[in-house]
Amino acid sequence: MRRPVRVVVVGGGAAGVITAATMLRERGGTPLDVRIVERGDVVGPGLAYGTRESLHLLNNYAGRMSAFEDDPEHLVRWCREQDDIVGTDTFLPRHVYGAYLASLLEAPVSAGSRLTRVRGEVVGIDDSGADYSVTLSSGAQLPADTVVLALGNPRPRDLPDYRSAAVAYAANPWASDLTDRVARGARVLLVGTGLTTVDVAAQLANAHHEVEMVAVSRHGLLPLRHLDHPPLPGGVHGRPEPTVAAAFAAARAGTAQAGGDWRAVVEALKAGANRQWAAWSYAEQQRFLRHAARHWEIARHRMAPAMADLVEGLQLDGRLRVTRPGDVDVASFDLVVNCTGPAPAATPGWNPLVDGLAARGLLRPGPHGLGLDVSGDGRLRDEGGVPARAVHVVGAARRGSEWEVAAVPDIRRQARAVAGALRPLPSNAALVG
Secondary structure, three states: OOOOOOEEOOOHHHHHHHHHHHHHHHOOOOOOOEEEOOOOOOOOOOOOOOOOOOOOEEEHHHOOOOOOOOOOOHHHHHHHHOOOOOOOOOEEEEEHHHHHHHHHHOOOOOOEEEEEEEEEEEEEEOOOOOOOOEEEEOEEEEEEEEEEEOOOOOOOOOOOHHHHHHHEEEOOOOOOHHHHHHHOOOEEEEEEEOOOHHHHHHHHHOOOOOOOEEEEEEOOOOOOOOOOOOOOOOOOOOOOOHHHHHHHHHHHHHHOOOOOOOOHHHHHHHHHHHHHHHHHHHHHHHHHHHHHHHHHHHOOOOOOOOHHHHHHHHOOOOOOOEEOHHHHHHHOOEEEEEOOOOOOOOOOOHHHHHHHHOOOOOOOOOOHHEEOOOOOOEEEOOOOOOEEEEEOOOOOHHHHOOOOOOOOHHHHHHHHHHHOOOOOOOOOOOOOO
């Protein structure tokens, strides 16, 4: 019997688990030996879905969050099997989704295949030309025919000006002791106004009813609200426009055509967002990043209705205020929390594998420094732009090469592409048994 195709998945968060589960599901005729290497003690939830706060909700409907593109009801069925009353329009707590991801690894695999969890940290990848050797910090080595980098996100970029001026500074908004660092009646400055800020504000307000919070960002814009039910895409033709100005003109015209339903336009645009991104020149992409990206993000990544209600209530009560950085005295706050969102995957110092591959010229930052450079089919590019033979990048680290990369529907698409790229071993491959 020929040995299985050996796959090492680096990272046990959502991207890694969905990719592993998709490969085993879609390549049932190809025996696979899949190993997921995760440095944490839990595989599945990752940082995004590891929270235990019941207030932290998914920012998408359950009917859109299935791990499998060809089975959109998979998550909803799983929830009902757990005796949860869930519909396709439900906004689930994120910890429930984390449990769902972990359950994907319990599914039976086809004969000849296996799935193994490995506790450890990958620090190196070497290509012999025939296969890969994946090195862990313990010194152990895992052979692989294909490697998947599902690295997740670094922590937010450091904010030295805020850190130096702050009485107390929290670099990690997801730190387990964050709530304990806030005293009754404290004033907290949240740097950033995205979904991380929304989550932190909800968490702190729930634990400390007297807390006063101010959120600051350059644009001063919070994420917009989801409807109770998902809108149907509409209003625009979806063809790429040559410039950012033309794209936004088409979006405005489409909103008018859709009777003011901008959410329907956003749904239509996001389906072709990566085609639009690729159609723009580098200069147009830069123009989008400077002038339009934040406006797209608050419309694209919206708050669940319950979370939007909570945030609106905090603002009406005066417990949360949104303003610009120049309008606050950083030193007047008891705690400053960095909620600016993750740094790019190519940032030095957060991951020894990324640092080591960069030092050896085996990877390079992607366009605009937003992620890692990858080929059109998602393979890692080296410093000369040459794609790796079989090292694939999944998830947020692809940002810049593509635009929409980190939401679950994007990860599903990438996972299917990786599964499709797997090739059965040649007839002269080593036998097992």
